Amino acid sequence: MARIVAGPQGLLVATARRAVGMRRRRIACVLVGVTALVAVACLTTAGAQQFLANGLLGPAPVPPNNPQTDQKVRLGQQLYFDTRLSIDNTVSCATCHDPATGWANHNRTDTGVKGQVGGRNSGTILDSAYMRYQFWDGRAGSLEEQALGPIANPIEMGETLDNVVRKLDAIPGYHRQFERVFGTGVTTDGIAKAIAAFERAVISGPSPYDKYLMGDKKAMSPAAVRGMNLFNGKAHCTACHSGPMFSDQSFHNIGVGMDKPTPDVGRSKITSDPADWGRFKTPALRNIALTDPYLHDGSEKTLADVVAFYDKGGIPNRNLDPLMLPLNLTTTEKADLVAFMEALTGAMPDIRAPELPE
Amino acid sequence: MQMRLSRIVGVCAGCVWLVFASLPAAHAIPSFARKYGFNCTMCHSNFPRLNDFGQRYRQNGYQLPGRENDEKTVLETTTPFSARITGGYDYEKFENTPGAENLKQFRITSVDLLSGGLFATNIGYLVVFPPKIEGSSGIAAQPGTLEMGSVIFSRLSKGRGSIRAGRFEPAYDAFSVKRRLSFSPYEIYDFTFPGGIAFSDTVDGIELADRGGKGMSYAAGWINGSGTNSSDDSPQDLYLRVAKVFGAGEGQTAGQRLGMVGYFGKARPLAGGSRESFDRIGIDGSLNFDHWNVAVQLLRGSDDSSLWGTSSDADFSGGFVEGSYLPSTKLVGFGRYDWVSTPDEINQDIRRWVLGGRYYFADQLAAHLEYSHRRQDNATEAGDATEKSLFAGLDFAF
Numbered sequence: 051m052a053r054i055v056a057g058p059q060g061l062l063v064a065t066a067r068r069a070v071g072m073r074r075r076r077i078a079c080v081l082v083g084v085t086a087l088v089a090v091a092c093l094t095t096a097g098a099q100q101f102l103a104n105g106l107l108g109p110a111p112v113p114p115n116n117p118q119t120d121q122k123v124r125l126g127q128q129l130y131f132d133t134r135l136s137i138d139n140t141v142s143c144a145t146c147h148d149p150a151t152g153w154a155n156h157n158r159t160d161t162g163v164k165g166q167v168g169g170r171n172s173g174t175i176l177d178s179a180y181m182r183y184q185f186w187d188g189r190a191g192s193l194e195e196q197a198l199g200p201i202a203n204p205i206e207m208g209e210t211l212d213n214v215v216r217k218l219d220a221i222p223g224y225h226r227q228f229e230r231v232f233g234t235g236v237t238t239d240g241i242a243k244a245i246a247a248f249e250r251a252v253i254s255g256p257s258p259y260d261k262y263l264m265g266d267k268k269a270m271s272p273a274a275v276r277g278m279n280l281f282n283g284k285a286h287c288t289a290c291h292s293g294p295m296f297s298d299q300s301f302h303n304i305g306v307g308m309d310k311p312t313p314d315v316g317r318s319k320i321t322s323d324p325a326d327w328g329r330f331k332t333p334a335l336r337n338i339a340l341t342d343p344y345l346h347d348g349s350e351k352t353l354a355d356v357v358a359f360y361d362k363g364g365i366p367n368r369n370l371d372p373l374m375l376p377l378n379l380t381t382t383e384k385a386d387l388v389a390f391m392e393a394l395t396g397a398m399p400d401i402r403a404p405e406l407p408e
Numbered sequence: 409m410q411m412r413l414s415r416i417v418g419v420c421a422g423c424v425w426l427v428f429a430s431l432p433a434a435h436a437i438p439s440f441a442r443k444y445g446f447n448c449t450m451c452h453s454n455f456p457r458l459n460d461f462g463q464r465y466r467q468n469g470y471q472l473p474g475r476e477n478d479e480k481t482v483l484e485t486t487t488p489f490s491a492r493i494t495g496g497y498d499y500e501k502f503e504n505t506p507g508a509e510n511l512k513q514f515r516i517t518s519v520d521l522l523s524g525g526l527f528a529t530n531i532g533y534l535v536v537f538p539p540k541i542e543g544s545s546g547i548a549a550q551p552g553t554l555e556m557g558s559v560i561f562s563r564l565s566k567g568r569g570s571i572r573a574g575r576f577e578p579a580y581d582a583f584s585v586k587r588r589l590s591f592s593p594y595e596i597y598d599f600t601f602p603g604g605i606a607f608s609d610t611v612d613g614i615e616l617a618d619r620g621g622k623g624m625s626y627a628a629g630w631i632n633g634s635g636t637n638s639s640d641d642s643p644q645d646l647y648l649r650v651a652k653v654f655g656a657g658e659g660q661t662a663g664q665r666l667g668m669v670g671y672f673g674k675a676r677p678l679a680g681g682s683r684e685s686f687d688r689i690g691i692d693g694s695l696n697f698d699h700w701n702v703a704v705q706l707l708r709g710s711d712d713s714s715l716w717g718t719s720s721d722a723d724f725s726g727g728f729v730e731g732s733y734l735p736s737t738k739l740v741g742f743g744r745y746d747w748v749s750t751p752d753e754i755n756q757d758i759r760r761w762v763l764g765g766r767y768y769f770a771d772q773l774a775a776h777l778e779y780s781h782r783r784q785d786n787a788t789e790a791g792d793a794t795e796k797s798l799f800a801g802l803d804f805a806f
Contacts, residue, residue, distance in 0.1 A: 283447030284737050363656040372473030375460045376662035
């Protein structure tokens with residue numbers, strides 16, 4: 051504290067000291083203010099973010115009208131691997147969503163009954179329980195809704211639902227199981243629920259990324275860690291690939307196929323909304339390294355190709371998502387992003403084709 | 409008092425350390441990044457410069473383009489406060505520069521407090537307030553005036569168009585003064601008649617902006633203008649900017665952006681008198697080649713003679729050329745040459761060159777090294793004014 055000393059010189063000293071004191075008080079005020087700001091800003095962060103973080107998966111959601119039971123899952127597993135759901139007994143769900151190839155397959159687009167080729171790439175069944183929409187255009191709002199789609203699709207399994215019900219009900223092993231699980235014979239509703247219940251059980255184990263989040267900082271390579279930071283920054287991936295499934299569960303036009311004369315218009319065919327023209331579901335990225343080729347038309351063979359596609363800013367078109375911009379990534383940064391996406395690969399569930407009922 | 413200040417500094421440092429130590433591995437710090445859980449590099453090629461994504465975000469009223477309906481308001485998300493602090497070793501040597509003091513010391517050179525977010529869908533705001541600081545050893549003076557405080561109403565019609573009102577950085581600054589990499593000013597943006605509005609100033613008024621097809625963008629503003637106007641002078645300053653980006657992007661790190669600007673204002677001379685006209689016409693380009701950016705600004709000004717106290721109207725011109733190399737989000741280098749050519753009667757041409765670089769320890773923490781040399785012809789009777797400055801320090805935001 052400044053002391054007032056008698057005499058003019060003493061007063062000057064005291065005044066000077068007071069001025070210094072004032073200055074220090076101001077500095078102290080600034081420091082206290084900034085500290086308070088940091089504290090308020092940082093401590094109110096948790097739980098108030100705009101988007102779900104790319105965090106750990108919780109338990110898969112189960113709809114109340116289709117609770118999981120072991121018997122139902124087993125029945126669904128049989129149906130999933132049974133080619134008799136198709137018109138010519140050649141195609142099962144597993145034909146396009148093969149456990150050996152990440153519960154998808156490596157074809158650009160898939161071949162259904164009678165050698166017919168579809169227009170879209172097969173999405174993986176792995177962890178599909180966490181997705182709000184099924185199919186690239188999101189036309190199914192649940193796994194139950196999704197399960198019947200391919201059966202009745204003339205290109206995929208080409209069968210009518212009535213025929214499938216008749217065929218399966220005539221198989222005693224199925225009839226007995228449906229009676230046990232649903233209290234009825236074979237029904238379309240039962241088929242849908244059983245397949246959905248099985249698909250809901252196809253869950254991948256923790257990935258290196260999950261282990262990293264849980265504290266094992268060596269679980270991911272340095273390249274993957276760099277890739278993670280790019281994913282959430284310069285590469286802009288998190289703007290859409292957000293949440294534990296790395297999907298905002300929404301639809302975007304990134305320009306895939308828009309350089310073709312008659313492009314697949316995706317979501318707008320379902321909603322008839324011009325705003326949805328060329329939009330497709332943001333796919334989940336867990337286990338993405340297993341499910342090449344990529345994008346809804348399978349046009350990109352590798353993850354590196356996908357990164358290159360985004361680096362260019364997609365393909366321009368009249369409804370290109372405004373989030374699509376050239377990224378200006380370096381060669382190393384591209385490789386780091388691929389390393390990160392590879393680190394999203396979890397342990398595969400030990401599920402094999404079961405013995406089918408006769 | 410010395411003891412008490414030390415204790416306060418110690419307690420503050422301890423609190424900051426405790427807060428940061430208690431946080432989960434946070435990726436992003438300032439309020440927008442914190443809101444989304446993004447890294448700073450989502451919007452900044454190298455903080456503080458915006459990348460194309462950040463530019464779109466800003467133009468869209470601080471909303472992610474295309475996801476406006478998913479946005480949360482300022483009451484639903486993290487507390488929207490941030491701060492930016494710059495400090496380090498500051499060497500400044502002046503010659504023939506009245507009022508300027510030579511410096512050789514460590515000091516905090518700037519403190520900004522920021523807040524931004526959304527009040528509601530399509531209604532955003534931004535406040536930037538550098539608190540008042542009395543200059544003293546170790547800390548640079550700040551006047552404590554509100555730098556920005558604006559509300560932006562975006563997507564006015566068919567998802568397009570915005571109105572920004574309040575105090576804001578105007579669209580005629582083709583290159584943001586607030587988000588440039590160098591600390592040294594753009595000379596031509598600072599150059600104006602005594603007491604007049606400089607391009608580097610934030611402005612009070614209203615600005616309409618829109619985007620057309622094929623990379624076109626437009627902005628027009630109506631602002632108070634020069635501080636020499638009296639408080640009952642109605643605003644008469646208008647500006648218009650048109651820009652086009654060739655290729656995908658916004659011209660920040662992708663695409664080639666060309667722009668034109670016109671500013672037409674009225675101001676009173678500093679010494680008083682009737683309002684007189686002045687104008688600025690400029691062209692600019694932001695060109696991107698791989699990881700290089702070349703920014704070019706050319707500006708011509710024409711001021712009524714009474715504003716300068718000259719016998720004839722003062723026509724001046726100037727600009728800058730800046731090259732920056734952004735090899736990664738960790739590193740950026742930049743060099744710039746500024747010039748202002750003044751009429752014979754003023755005869756105070758300015759030349760500045762700047763060389764610098766930034767290394768990012770984290771997205772929001774950069775080591776900054778910059779050397780700048782400035783010369784202004786015939787600034788005093790003793791001769792040319794020169795300024796040599798070297799800054800080596802840290803620039804961080806949280």
